[in-house]
Amino acid sequence: QLNPEVPSPLFLNNGDGTFTDVTVGSGMTGQTDMGHNTGDIDLDGFPDIFIGTGTPDFASPDILLLITPNGSGGLNANDVSGASGITAAGGTRCHGIVFGDYDRDGDIDIYVNNGGPAQDRNTEQDNSFFQNQGNGNPWAAIKLVGTTSNRDGVGARCVAITNTGREIHRMHRSAHGFCNTNPAEVWFGIGSDTSIDRIEITWPSGITQTVNQPTMGTISTIVEASCLADINGDGSVTPTDFTAWINAFNNNLPTCDQNNDGVCTPTDFTAWIANFNAGC
Numbered sequence: 001q002l003n004p005e006v007p008s009p010l011f012l013n014n015g016d017g018t019f020t021d022v023t024v025g026s027g028m029t030g031q032t033d034m035g036h037n038t039g040d041i042d043l044d045g046f047p048d049i050f051i052g053t054g055t056p057d058f059a060s061p062d063i064l065l066l067i068t069p070n071g072s073g074g075l076n077a078n079d080v081s082g083a084s085g086i087t088a089a090g091g092t093r094c095h096g097i098v099f100g101d102y103d104r105d106g107d108i109d110i111y112v113n114n115g116g117p118a119q120d121r122n123t124e125q126d127n128s129f130f131q132n133q134g135n136g137n138p139w140a141a142i143k144l145v146g147t148t149s150n151r152d153g154v155g156a157r158c159v160a161i162t163n164t165g166r167e168i169h170r171m172h173r174s175a176h177g178f179c180n181t182n183p184a185e186v187w188f189g190i191g192s193d194t195s196i197d198r199i200e201i202t203w204p205s206g207i208t209q210t211v212n213q214p215t216m217g218t219i220s221t222i223v224e225a226s227c228l229a230d231i232n233g234d235g236s237v238t239p240t241d242f243t244a245w246i247n248a249f250n251n252n253l254p255t256c257d258q259n260n261d262g263v264c265t266p267t268d269f270t271a272w273i274a275n276f277n278a279g280c
Helices: 240-250 267-278
Strands: 011-013 019-021 035-039 048-052 063-069 075-079 094-100 109-114 128-130 139-145 157-162 167-171 186-189 196-202 208-212 219-223
Touching: 035 094, 048 094, 139 196, 157 186, 167 186, 208 219, 240 267
Parallel strands: 139 219
Antiparallel strands: 011 019, 035 048, 048 063, 063 075, 094 109, 109 128, 139 186, 157 167, 157 196, 196 208
């Protein structure tokens, strides 16, 4: 039973396996929600929050909160529900909310699934689609393709470092709330910054990879790099891999080929040194 008098709590991840209830003072003190999603609607680098109430019987309609820094190390949740146009139709049966750039114009659009019990026909509603008009903030996105990890790279941790040194953290997830799945893309809006110096990816396999100076305004496909220097396949690069490479060289094994030219030659030793120094 949804209760409009009890707001959904907001918990801060302390990074040590524990959470702190920070609902009070966060600006998120509205009624409970059925569906929600987070994504950078205004491309300023901070994930914004869409809250769907699940029933038009509540006094408050759906809520869109833009998250901004408060100048003292914290964040403010700014209710832009009315100004954004999402409340124009009044209360909804909003259950699932999907964020994605359907028209490929560089900003995140919103699709709302108005669910509910089939027998409750008196509140039956069509689904809703909201096209983001954008604000011109720069952005870049990546689509992950796992090789050692799962195919979509779900669980990868991605950090974009901008031209000013700002870090924008994202985790690639397969689900973002009740009844929803966003497109398998990781988005980085950077607000007033102008470019991204690099994106550091930690794949679920543990392999780390750096994408230098990604092209702004595009979605780049990033394939998980193989850890070529890890000849013995123990998941790390150590001097024991040199012994393993010598064995691969002497026996003309596939792992001998470190420069991907299709053959095993002494030049692969130089390539192995470079791959060893690059790490995993």
